[in-house]
Amino acid sequence: MKRDAKPPARLDITSARMFVAIIEEGSIAKAALRENIVSSAISKRLADLESQFRVPLVQRGRRGVEPTPAGEAFAHHARMVLQAVERLQAEMAQYIDGVLGYVRVRTSSSSLFSGLSLDIESFSRIHDRVRLELEEDDTPMIVRHIVEGRADVGIGPRIFPNEQLQFLPYRRYELAVVVPEGHPFTPRESVPYSEVLEYDQVELTRSSALAQLLEYSAKQAAREKKTRIRVRGFDSVCMMIASGMGIGIVPMFLQDAQIARRRLVFIPLADEWSRLEICIMIRDYALLPASAQAFVDHLRARAMPELAP
Secondary structure, three states, X not given: OOOOXXXXXXXXXXXXXXXXXXXXXXXXXXXXXXXOOOHHHHHHHHXXXXXXXXXXXXXXXXXXXXXXXXXXXXXHHHHHHHHHHHXXXXXXXXXXXXXXXXXXXXXXXHHHHHHHHXXXXXXXXXXXXXXXXXXXXXXXXXXXXXXXXXXXXXXXXXXXXXXXXXXXXXXXXXXXEXXXXXXXXXXXXXXXXHHHOOOOEEEEOOOOHHHHHHHHHHHHOOOOOOEEEEEOOHHHHHHHHHOOOOEEEEEHHHHHHHHOOOOEEEEEEOOHHHEEEEEEEEOOHHHOXXXXXXXXXXXXXXOOOOOOO
């Protein structure tokens, strides 16, 4: 027998916020304290939601309240709704000051060094009433922010695929091993990564996409990787190498700036995987606000000739 027809459930912002509080706090009492409301009111909201959607959203155990599979899905979409409302409020506030658009951008450090900073400057000069909110982050976090709707546009190397995103080619670069002057690699025109692994390594933090790529490549080569130092930023990598703390892998395009400051030698890696592509990452171009579409179009028009649309 078919279930009785019932009007589709409606979700209000307050219930969404309270449910997210329950999941994040793991307790109705703590959620009530966080939302400055009595526990009975929170419980009533939860009961109403489960009645509306006709499915249990939480389960109570010794460790507190945990989401059911349906509750996890509900929490995900509730966060998306709350983020959209927060974004709406922020953008409306910007329009009061005469701003015509608001674009949340996340970028990797390699993207900034590759020429992105100049393209951002030219975009801001042309679209002076579009506000860019730019944050530098590790590529895995950039991907996560775009997937979860916390940012509109991401720019970073496409190292690991993600079916939830569109990747638009922007720049291309190759990786190099950086060594101090006088190192045995100095006369070489290129070096396979398997030979690089014979020496102590200076790398970025484990959360960076490059560190994860090098970890994977070392396993593929069936060689032990001896990472001696981890730092944030390519400049710090080069500084440690110049101090004699090991050797490391960085983008080749950093060569001119670093050689001018330090006694270093950049040698291209011989491996095919070391030729990387920086991409513009978005969820769906058609669903972007007009200001974000204009930003993507501006970057695409300034992509490397062989990568331009």
